[in-house]
Each structure stands twice: as C-alpha cells, then as structure tokens.
Amino acid sequence: xxxxxxxxxxxxxxxxxxxxxxxxxxxxxxxxxxxxxxxxxxxxxxxxxxxxxxxxxxxxxxxxxxxxxxxxxxxxxxxxxxxxxxxxxxxxxxxxxxxxxxxxxxxxxxxxxxxxxxxxxxxxxxxxxxxxxxxxxxxxxxxxxxxxxxxxxxxxxxxxxxxxxxxxxxxxxxxxxxxxxxxxxxxxxxxxxxxxxxxxxxxxxxxxxxxxxxxxxxxxxxxxxx
Amino acid sequence: xxxxxxxxxxxxxxxxxxxxxxxxxxxxxxxxxxxxxxxxxxxxxxxxxxxxxxxxxxxxxxxxxxxxxxxxxxxxxxxxxxxxxxxxxxxxxxxxxxxxxxxxxxxxxxxxxxxxxxxxxxxxxxxxxxxxxxxxxxxxxxxxxxxxxxxxxxxxxxxxxxxxxxxxxxxxxxxxxxxxxxxxxxxxxxxxxxxxxxxxxxxxxxxxxxxxxxxxxxxxxxxxxx
Numbered sequence: 001x002x003x004x005x006x007x008x009x010x011x012x013x014x015x016x017x018x019x020x021x022x023x024x025x026x027x028x029x030x031x032x033x034x035x036x037x038x039x040x041x042x043x044x045x046x047x048x049x050x051x052x053x054x055x056x057x058x059x060x061x062x063x064x065x066x067x068x069x070x071x072x073x074x075x076x077x078x079x080x081x082x083x084x085x086x087x088x089x090x091x092x093x094x095x096x097x098x099x100x101x102x103x104x105x106x107x108x109x110x111x112x113x114x115x116x117x118x119x120x121x122x123x124x125x126x127x128x129x130x131x132x133x134x135x136x137x138x139x140x141x142x143x144x145x146x147x148x149x150x151x152x153x154x155x156x157x158x159x160x161x162x163x164x165x166x167x168x169x170x171x172x173x174x175x176x177x178x179x180x181x182x183x184x185x186x187x188x189x190x191x192x193x194x195x196x197x198x199x200x201x202x203x204x205x206x207x208x209x210x211x212x213x214x215x216x217x218x219x220x221x222x223x224x225x226x
Numbered sequence: 227x228x229x230x231x232x233x234x235x236x237x238x239x240x241x242x243x244x245x246x247x248x249x250x251x252x253x254x255x256x257x258x259x260x261x262x263x264x265x266x267x268x269x270x271x272x273x274x275x276x277x278x279x280x281x282x283x284x285x286x287x288x289x290x291x292x293x294x295x296x297x298x299x300x301x302x303x304x305x306x307x308x309x310x311x312x313x314x315x316x317x318x319x320x321x322x323x324x325x326x327x328x329x330x331x332x333x334x335x336x337x338x339x340x341x342x343x344x345x346x347x348x349x350x351x352x353x354x355x356x357x358x359x360x361x362x363x364x365x366x367x368x369x370x371x372x373x374x375x376x377x378x379x380x381x382x383x384x385x386x387x388x389x390x391x392x393x394x395x396x397x398x399x400x401x402x403x404x405x406x407x408x409x410x411x412x413x414x415x416x417x418x419x420x421x422x423x424x425x426x427x428x429x430x431x432x433x434x435x436x437x438x439x440x441x442x443x444x445x446x447x448x449x450x451x452x
Contacts, residue, residue, distance in 0.1 A: 087313060087314040088317055088397075088398075089398065090396060090398035091313070094385065095317075097384075098324060098385045101385060102328065102382065156328065158327045159323035159324045160320075160323075163319065163320045167320075169316070170317065170320060171314075171316060172314075178320075
C-alpha cells in the first residue's frame with residue numbers, strides 16, 4: 001500500500017492533519033504501507049492517476065482512494081478482520097465535521113504564517129496564491145493578527161479539555177478514529193509551528209502524551225520541522 | 227418510575243432541555259413513567275429526598291438518580307434488554323460536552339428573556355436573581371442584545387447542518403442518545419421562545435421533523451407555551 005503525503009522544505013516529514021488521520025488509521029489496523037512524499041506543487045501531476053487534487057491518497061493494489069474520510073471507511077470495510085476503527089461510524093462522521101470548522105479553521109488562521117515558513121520558495125509562492133484568498137488577508141497580516149483566531153480555537157477546545165479530565169481516549173479505554181482526527185490536528189500544529197497551544201495542566205496534554213506513545217512512539221517522535 | 231420536570235406559568239408543559247433528554251431516553255427504552263411537575267421555586271424542597279438542586283431527577287423503586295447523564299447511564303445499565311441508548315458511551319459523553327458550551331450557552335443568552343416571559347411572577351423573581359449573575363447583565367439588556375449570542379449559536383450549528391445533509395440521525399438509521407441531547411435543546415427553545423432559530427432549507431429542519439414524529443409524535447405536539 002502507498003500513502004501519498006505532504007512535506008515541506010525538508011522533503012521528509014509529512015505534516016498534513018488529514019494525512020495523519022490516514023496514517024494513524026493504517027497503524028491502528030496494523031497494515032504495512034509505504035509513504036510517498038509530495039510538495040504542494042507536485043500534487044496535481046503526481047495524483048492525477050487518482051483524480052485527486054489533495055492528499056491523502058491511498059493506493060491499495062489497483063485501487064486509489066482519496067479523502068481521509070473515504071480512506072478510513074475503505075480500510076474499515078476492506079480489512080474487517082483487523083481492529084475496528086469505528087465503534088459508531090455515524091458519530092465518527094459527525095466528529096469529523098465538529099473538528100473541521102470549530103477547530104481546524106481557526107487553527108489554520110493561527111499558524112498559517114508558520115506553515116509558510118517551513119516551505120521552500122516555490123511552494124511558498126503557491127501557498128500564498130492559494131491560501132491568501134481563503135483567509136482574506138496576506139500571510140504577513142495573518143502573522144500579526146493570530147491572537148483572535150487563536151482565542152476562538154482555544155475556546156472551542158473546552159469540550160475536549162473537560163472530557164479528558166475523566167477519560168483516556170475518545171474511544172474510552174482504547175483509541176478510535178476520532179482520537180486520530182483530533183491528534184492529527186495537534187501533530188500538524190506541533191510540526192509546523194513553534195506556538196504553544198495548550199496551557200500547563202490542560203487534560204488534553206495528558207491525552208496527547210498517551211497518543212504520542214502509540215505505535216512504538218510514532219507521533220511522539222514528531223517535532224517542529226522549521 | 228417518576229420523572230421530575232420543570233414547568234412555567236402554565237404548570238403543564240415541561241420545557242427543560244435536560245429533562246427532555248431523560249424523557250426521550252425513557253421513551254426510547256419503552257419504559258413507563260409518571261411526570262412530576264415542579265417550578266424553580268419548588269425544586270429545593272421537593273427534590274431534597276434525592277439530594278438534588280436541579281431537574282431531572284428519576285425515581286425508580288427505592289432509587290433516586292439526578293443529572294441527565296447519570297440517568298441515561300442508569301437506564302442503559304439497569305434495562306440492558308431494552309433498545310440500547312448508546313452505540314458508544316464515550317462518544318455520547320463527549321457529545322454532551324460538545325453541546326453544552328458551544329450551543330446551550332449561547333442559546334441560553336439568546337432566549338433568556340423569552341424564558342423569563344413564560345414564568346409566573348414569583349419564579350420570574352427567582353430566575354432574575356439566579357440567572358442575571360450568570361449572564362453578567364439584566365434580563366432586559368439580554369433581550370435587547372440577543373443578536374450576538376444568536377450569531378455564535380448559529381455559527382456553531384454548522385457541523386450539524388452539514389451532517390444532516392446525508393444522514394437521518396446521529397445514530398445513523400435510528401436515533402441514539404446524542405439525537406435526544408440535540409433535539410431536547412430545540413424543544414426547549416421552541417417551547418419557551420417565539421424566535422425562529424433555523425433558516426428555510428437547513429437540513430436540521432428535516433431532522434427535527436423526523437424527531438418530531440418519534441414516540442407517537444410526542445415532540446411534535448410541543449408548541450410555544452407563552
């Protein structure tokens with residue numbers, strides 16, 4: 001199996017929160033995979049075979065699956081004898097949406113200039129052209145005004161901080177796909193931004209430590225790549 | 227079984243979003259229950275037997291259970307032969323928190339003056355004394371400035387509107403506890419406030435219609451009580 005991922009200037013460390021979901025799902029299922037690293041400017045050409053303009057793409061035998069949610073469903077349906085990713089697929093789908101706008105969107109605005117900094121020059125140009133219209137300001141303006149989206153992001157973390165006061169994983173005693181969705185977001189931020197997102201004592205920090213130790217400490221080895 | 231609920235001036239129609247969760251859970255399990263109606267000012271005395279200052283309280287044989295989450299867990303554990311409320315208890319617990327601060331809190335600020343209007347004079351006084359410190363302004367100021375919390379509430383509904391574009395219930399093909407948590411909030415608002423929360427065409431409206439038809443149309447019969 002091949003998992004196509006997104007890298008920055010270093011060409012080594014994939015940081016996309018959506019690719020992390022798929023990579024952690026593959027680990028959860030105990031499946032072997034090879035990573036194929038792409039920069040933004042290479043995606044269009046290299047993923048045309050899958051008819052996809054975004055990572056992740058999973059190539060399994062003759063099949064190409066794009067979109068992290070589709071990949072999770074594909075893995076669950078194709079490898080039902082492996083540990084289940086979902087206890088409840090509809091809750092997992094809703095969770096995906098509950099993370100998208102309330103958390104990923106303000107976090108993107110918070111760290112967009114940091115992501116810019118880990119890219120090579122050609123990809124910085126591409127990133128600026130495609131992302132500035134989305135955020136409605138320049139990278140430099142976003143750099144100076146990260147406090148407002150950061151506050152929204154932190155406010156929207158409240159349910160999770162509360163939840164982890166008394167639970168080990170969103171799946172209860174063991175992680176499920178929702179854990180990988182939320183953790184993938186924190187890995188993305190850790191790898192691309194020097195900003196510290198959580199305050200000491202936040203129960204989310206203990207959960208992140210537990211997630212860091214999964215799969216031989218895979219996530220725990222991921223550091224800031226800038 | 228007795229379920230203690232909260233009523234306004236009319237002494238008939240229980241409107242608490244937390245009581246609705248428990249009532250719908252009882253209906254889901256197909257269990258018989260009797261409703262006991264209380265006004266705010268009667269709660270302290272009438273629920274002292276359960277050592278509770280809030281509704282809902284469920285009395286089952288010699289046992290008294292307070293707090294809607296505890297009641298749901300009690301029903302699931304005590305009546306396992308009845309239809310399950312949870313497919314995944316930890317997701318349901320997290321969902322409770324995801325609704326609390328992002329939705330219930332701004333909706334309360336939006337309709338607090340409308341709730342005041344459906345109470346009798348003695349309870350209006352009690353409500354003002356206890357709720358004004360919580361919202362940090364007077365009932366009258368909240369009445370004039372409901373647009374800002376209303377916008378926050380509507381923005382935070384985004385994941386649900388998206389989700390119901392392609393799903394019947396949060397439980398998938400049939401409702402689960404999370405459906406009752408979200409629906410209880412909409413019943414609360416419908417019964418206490420003349421404000422219209424959703425725009426035409428919002429997929430949440432179709433889901434509410436499906437919820438309205440459950441249990442012989444129980445929720446569908448609930449109208450504005452002011």
